[in-house]
Ligand SMILES: Nc1ncnc2c1ncn2[C@@H]1O[C@H](COP(=O)(O)OP(=O)(O)OP(=O)(O)O)[C@@H](O)[C@H]1O
């Protein structure tokens with residue numbers, strides 16, 4: 091027996107290839123959407139991995155520092171270092187803002203990292219070029235995704251920074267590239283007011299007789315100095331000594347220090363379960379719509395292709411073709427269309443994924459699931475056409 | 491007359507029920523011997539297509555008896571379970587239009603029937619080629635139907651009707667779209683094939699050109715057949 095479906099496809103391959111390409115572009119979008127979700131999850135995990143921390147200590151009753159704002163005094167880490175099981179503890183600040191280079195703005199997550207040596211929690215774990223920050227002011231390490239290059243001069247608030255090193259895949263949970271600067275500079279950037287605001291606040295302080303007492307001008311200076319420095323950080327990143335369980339250390343921090351402390355799995359739960367959950371639902375909704383649209387398209391195409399063959403189907407039935415053979419012909423065509431579409435979609439997704447501004451991660455598992463989903467959709471979509479074909483009366487071939 | 495071929499006795503067909511019922515066949519009697527080609531003529535609405543559909547096992551008669559070859563296929567009810575297999579193995583159809591499968595080449599259009607019956611592809615194609623040769627279209631066997639002339643297509647469709655060596659061929663206005671020369675050629679082929687393969691052939695027609703070629707003609711009027719001697723002139 092010959093393959094009726096195969097012969098029909100070979101005969102009208104143009105129709106199949108063009109509709110297959112159309113369907114493929116749609117499936118390409120679908121695979122890319124799944125890739126966007128995977129990319130977000132992967133960005134989140136990279137963020138946690140790259141921070142080098144075992145525990146995140148944040149303001150009590152917040153989900154900080156990535157999901158909610160959190161503020162801690164910058165001397166908290168000293169107390170933590172004295173606790174059993176804690177190897178290192180380092181301050182860190184995170185601030186998403188516009189970083190300016192010449193007349194161009196880049197949205198970036200500015201990370202203030204504590205002074206120390208490479209390996210300090212919060213420091214970028216590896217560089218693709220350049221060196222780590224060595225001076226305590228005005229040096230920056232930027233992610234390549236920001237488009238900055240070694241030697242570039244960046245403007246963050248009113249200060250200039252020179253890019254001394256570059257990282258890769260260091261992005262925030264929303265995909266913004268990171269720019270690392272010294273902690274002190276970052277604290278200042280978070281706090282820095284514009285000149286007018288500083289001037290107004292100084293006038294207000296001067297006008298307060300409690301601070302501006304005759305004969306005690308030192309007091310006024312001290313108050314003003316305290317107003318223009320920032321003693322807060324967003325989190326303390328902690329590493330745990332070998333032999334200690336992060337869970338237990340976190341529990342004792344919560345008990346004794348009255349802060350919230352999260353382990354790596356808990357932090358991942360917050361990022362994926364809370365921060366990107368809405369985006370995930372959004373994408374899930376898109377996937378459902380795209381699946382329905384693809385099914386409708388396949389159903390429509392297969393239906394019209396079958397409609398065009400009604401007379402031939404009546405003849406096939408009249409000369410003794412079994413229903414099974416006719417149904418198989420239609421279903422095989424639907425599956426072939428799905429396979430062409432999937433191949434086109436997969437290729438499209440592979441070539442377009444790197445061009446997306448955010449990380450798009452094409453997971454083989456998604457492709458496999460996608461392939462089977464497409465096949466099931468095509469098989470189901472062909473049922474309408476099969477039903478119609480089976481209802482064709484062989485007497486129609488004889489005519490009136 | 492041999493018992494083989496086609497025998498129809500008291501065949502009735504009623505469409506619908508009650509007030510709107512139409513008695514399309516009211517007791518048709520007909521015999522066609524193996525190797526014989528008979529004409530079936532009658533005015534529009536007289537029941538020609540209905541008779542062909544009953545014989546072709548695509549609609550259910552209401553009463554009567556039908557014998558195809560050596561098998562009683564209908565006697566007040568169908569006597570064969572698989573009507574599709576019956577059509578495939580016992581009946582060759584030739585239509586007014588050739589109705590070839592557009593996505594199969596000439597050879598496979600003809601070979602499809604034996605393939606459907608489970609004959610290996612090579613064997614089926616060998617049989618098909620033999621018939622195409624007999625009908626003088628073997629040189630076009632790799633062409634697609636759309637690349638053939640109307641007459642060539644009709645010959646291919648006759649080959650398809652004959653390929654399973656059915657004891658019966660039912661032809662519904664097979665010459666309608668053809669000029670008189672081609673129409674004659676088709677009738678000649680049907681006669682040759684009928685004799686060569688011992689096939690009983692019924693040709694439904696309005697075609698004045700071919701009516702004189704039949705030795706026997708059945709007239710059908712108001713659902714009843716009348717046998718008539720044809721001129722049996724043969725073919726120019
Ligand atoms: N499916 C049907 N339902 C009801 N009545 C039908 C049906 N098919 C045919 N008839 C009726 O049965 C009668 C015979 O019809 P049939 O098609 O057999 O005529 P015919 O001899 O083939 O005519 P023509 O030469 O016009 O093709 C007609 O009166 C027709 O209206």
Ligand SMILES: [Mg+2]
Nearest residue numbers: 489490538539
């Ligand atoms: Mg008719």
